[in-house]
Amino acid sequence: MPTVVIASPKGGAGKSTAAILLGTELAHAGANVVMLDCDPNRSLTLWADRGPLPARISVLSNVAESDIVKTIKQHDTDGQIVIVDLEGxxxxxxxxxxxxxxxxxxxxxxxxxxxxxxxxxxxxIAEEEEALDRKIQHAVVFTMTKAIRSKQHSGISSSLAAQGVDLIDPPLMERSAFSALFEFGGNLRSMPAQGNMDGAIENAAQFAQAVYKRLTGEV
Structure with missing residues (x-):
């Protein structure tokens, strides 16, 4: 089954939030998910320790450089999705x-x-593709976006699209429920209501569906 790596050299870009939303939504849909916490900030571990983990999810902490390839291969089994949250x-x-x-x-x-x-x-990614002599599917998701798209957002989207970058739609909105996951743990359906929960759940579910379509070759 597939391995999804969440990677950005920019701190505060929303890597861990994206990883948790993707993992919890895929698990809610019935997938078994293993999440690897490779970030020194241990954001996934903090979330996991806040409350009971949702069904079909496990979190492995302190995965180091020497262990990362072996750990991914060990858990990349039938019926299981591996999500890797990396350092910034x-x-x-x-x-x-x-x-x-x-x-x-x-x-x-x-x-x-x-x-x-x-x-x-x-x-x-391009460097790894050259070293491995194979393509690595990749995509960008905008995070913490506003309901009304700014000119800057539109300009950046157009620029990336013109460069052939795959942009995941929908973007992840700026929602209190997303940030509150690190306070309450669990998933959007188990945590106390924070703002517009229906909107947050719909946004997260559509994001996970967009990722799943890429994994199955529908995009």
């Missing part, structure tokens, strides 16, 4: 994880700074 730097660990990916997702906020730094993740 360009490192050997990041490169090794990308080398094992079926899909790399780069979260970025729709700002010039995030886009400029986030492009470095795409360069890392």
């Amino acid at each position: 730097v360009a490192s050997r660990l990041v490169s090794r994880a990308i080398s094992q990916a079926d899909l790399v997702i780069t979260p970025m906020r729709a700002t010039t700074l995030d886009a400029t730094i986030g492009i470095r993740a795409l360069q890392l």
